[in-house]
Amino acid sequence: MLFSEFAEYLEKMEATSSRLALIDILSDLFKKTPTSEIDKIVYLTQGRIAPFYAPIEIGMAEKSVASSIAIAYGSDKEKVIKLFNKLGDMGKAAEQLSARGPAFSVPPASARSRLTELRAVGSPSSSVTPRSSISVSEVFEVLTQIAKTSGEGTVEKRQALLSGLLGKLDPTSTKHLVRIPLGNTRLGIGDPTVLDALATAKLGDKSKRKALEGAYNRTSDLGLIAKTLWEKGLSGVERLEVRVGAPIRSELCERLPNAQKVIEKMSFDSAQDKVGVDVQYKYDGFRVQIHKDNDTVRMFSRNLEEMTHMFPELIKATLEQVKADTVILDTEALAYNPQSEEFLPFQETTKRRRKYGIEEAAAKLPLKAFAFDILYKNGRQLLDEPLAKRMEMLKDTIRDDGVLIRTKNQTVTEAKALQLLLDDAISKGLEGLVVKRLESPYEAGGRNFNWVKLKRHSDGELSDTIDCVILGYITGRGKRAEFGAGALLVGVYDKDKDEFVSISRIGTGLTDEEWREIHKRADKIHVDHKPIRVNSTIEPSVWIEPKIVIEVLADEITRSPLHTAGKSETEPGYALRFPRLVKFRNDKKAEEATEVSEIKRLYELQYKKK
DNA sequence: TATGGCTGCCC
DNA sequence: ATTCTGC
DNA sequence: GCAGAATGGGCAGCCATA
Numbered sequence: 001m002l003f004s005e006f007a008e009y010l011e012k013m014e015a016t017s018s019r020l021a022l023i024d025i026l027s028d029l030f031k032k033t034p035t036s037e038i039d040k041i042v043y044l045t046q047g048r049i050a051p052f053y054a055p056i057e058i059g060m061a062e063k064s065v066a067s068s069i070a071i072a073y074g075s076d077k078e079k080v081i082k083l084f085n086k087l088g089d090m091g092k093a094a095e096q097l098s099a100r101g102p103a104f105s106v107p108p109a110s111a112r113s114r115l116t117e118l119r120a121v122g123s124p125s126s127s128v129t130p131r132s133s134i135s136v137s138e139v140f141e142v143l144t145q146i147a148k149t150s151g152e153g154t155v156e157k158r159q160a161l162l163s164g165l166l167g168k169l170d171p172t173s174t175k176h177l178v179r180i181p182l183g184n185t186r187l188g189i190g191d192p193t194v195l196d197a198l199a200t201a202k203l204g205d206k207s208k209r210k211a212l213e214g215a216y217n218r219t220s221d222l223g224l225i226a227k228t229l230w231e232k233g234l235s236g237v238e239r240l241e242v243r244v245g246a247p248i249r250s251e252l253c254e255r256l257p258n259a260q261k262v263i264e265k266m267s268f269d270s271a272q273d274k275v276g277v278d279v280q281y282k283y284d285g286f287r288v289q290i291h292k293d294n295d296t297v298r299m300f301s302r303n304l305e306e307m308t309h310m311f312p313e314l315i316k317a318t319l320e321q322v323k324a325d326t327v328i329l330d331t332e333a334l335a336y337n338p339q340s341e342e343f344l345p346f347q348e349t350t351k352r353r354r355k356y357g358i359e360e361a362a363a364k365l366p367l368k369a370f371a372f373d374i375l376y377k378n379g380r381q382l383l384d385e386p387l388a389k390r391m392e393m394l395k396d397t398i399r400d401d402g403v404l405i406r407t408k409n410q411t412v413t414e415a416k417a418l419q420l421l422l423d424d425a426i427s428k429g430l431e432g433l434v435v436k437r438l439e440s441p442y443e444a445g446g447r448n449f450n451w452v453k454l455k456r457h458s459d460g461e462l463s464d465t466i467d468c469v470i471l472g473y474i475t476g477r478g479k480r481a482e483f484g485a486g487a488l489l490v491g492v493y494d495k496d497k498d499e500f501v502s503i504s505r506i507g508t509g510l511t512d513e514e515w516r517e518i519h520k521r522a523d524k525i526h527v528d529h530k531p532i533r534v535n536s537t538i539e540p541s542v543w544i545e546p547k548i549v550i551e552v553l554a555d556e557i558t559r560s561p562l563h564t565a566g567k568s569e570t571e572p573g574y575a576l577r578f579p580r581l582v583k584f585r586n587d588k589k590a591e592e593a594t595e596v597s598e599i600k601r602l603y604e605l606q607y608k609k610k
Numbered sequence: 611t612a613t614g615g616c617t618g619c620c621c
Numbered sequence: 622a623t624t625c626t627g628c
Numbered sequence: 629g630c631a632g633a634a635t636g637g638g639c640a641g642c643c644a645t646a
Contacts (some may be wrong), residue, residue: 017627017628018627018628019627019628019630019631019632020628057617057618059616059617059618059642060617061616061617061618062616062617063615063616063617064616064617150642150643151642151643152643152644153643154642154643154644155616155642155643155644156644183618184633186633188627188631188632188633189631189632190631190632190633191631192630192631192632193631193632254629255623284621285621286620286621287620287621301619301620302619302620302621303619303620305618305619305620346620346621346638347637347638347639349620349621350620350621350638350639350640351639351640353619353620353639353640354639354640354641355640355641356640356641447630448629448630449629476634476635477633477634477635478633478634479626479633479634480633480634480635486634486635487634487635487636504636504637505635505636505637506635506636507623507624507634507635507636508622508623508624508625508634508635508636509623509624509625509635510624510625511624511625511626512625512626553623554636555622555623556637558637558638560637560638561638561639562637562638563637575636575637575638576636576637577621577622577636577637577638578621578622578623578636578637579623579636579637580623580624580635580636581624611646612645612646613644613645613646614643614644614645614646615642615643615644615645616641616642616643616644617640617641617642617643618639618640618641618642619638619639619640620622620637620638620639620640621622621636621637621638621639622635622636622637623634623635623636624633624634624635624636625632625633625634625635626631626632626633626634627630627631627632628629628630628631
């Protein structure tokens, strides 16, 4: 298929918001797609060239794509970025420049030298390729080349490869091509829609989506599902099984604000009889899916990236403590202090996610891994077993005497008891609780009310909100482009220095209407340069006078290498983890915002056990 | 050799 | 991660 | 309620450049 034809389908989808209509368009595209290209088309519609878990990354984002566009159309990077900021979409920027740019016929020399290389890779014909006659497979091949490039000269080579492609495509195609390296197709299409469309294209309607979805959850590779469906039909897809050593999509949690809501929502079975729910502590580390195949152990992150080499102690613990030949465990790993036995904050744990210096890091930041589910044991997949059964099997599978620890769980029926457990978790300095339906299977890839997290700050009843002053705004992308603002730079008040210091950007918590309003209000007090009383190393798109106060909720205060709140020559600043706006404080003056001293106090307080 | 820009991926 | 919105 | 698209802080790694 020609890339330009592919782009026409994407163009139609971009203009469509109804999911049913999107499924129709996408399935029409799939119907036209031959077996040789179906997996590629599936990856490309998702702004990828490989499944999530493959260690293949295009390695180009905003800045280098902007450079490529500049090279292709004889502009410069700054101009492209400026246009991008105005339009909120790099694809649209490319489309505009390509439509009026001078450069289709004569790409700059730097790009031209690469074009011959591309042709050698992409197509056997050596004749001049007319504009827009490039196939999807050729584009895919070049993107793969870009991903494979490494070592000295990488940046230039990648930009040359991409600009080479851009120079050979029509404006609509460039718009959609450019969005692929950015991993953001903005089409309103996610995994579920692709599954519906695959089912519709090949099996007549979407009634068989569940079967495809199950196979996707077991294999985590949407391209593989499509290719198998095209080659071997539905029965081939159904034969795709869980493999030890290949990651399974993680089940995720929904959220509810308090214990009462959790009980109301979860403690009834399918016959509406009152039943207990399973409750576990929620640890603030990262998800590790552990696969043991006899002597071989592999590990994967929540997003299925390979993490095996990062945690030698988990490999050792798995081999020592797991009483089964083959097994897949779902765990949460976090660093702790062996002297005090206390768990360390996420900022410390995350230093274990590394490629080099593994042994040193392991010595400094030893891990514990809490196993909370078992998905496979001795040749049998357990996804369809109810949680209660899996928890029992987990008990029989792990020797609980080392780095690997079975997560303690208990059954609760009343909101009061659940609240007590939440208080208990908080007093231990943990993140909160995870509540699960005992009869639920492991719904890989699903985020639904079978698993619910109950966090410390969910209900906002704790007065951990902070009053911040808006220092400026950052222009938005996608639909936020039209609102004028997509994020806010906010700060707190440093009374000693009488200045406002940055503590976070805020990108959520406002309705569309509020974004429009705040943009209007901000523009009325915009200034050309950073105000004298503002101290920030982060530059927003537009500075404003520090006057508007907002109430901000966050889960945690962290030490920040970037923000200036509390920062000195020797000390890092403070920042907010998971910041969101809760309301406007039009009753407050800027100087009445939270003070840095108060931020410091809250920071110290949060690690003290209550 | 040190630093900083950029990117990808954790939460 | 959190939050909002169209369907 | 699902699905998707906006957006957050901050870490390590790669590459370019001073």
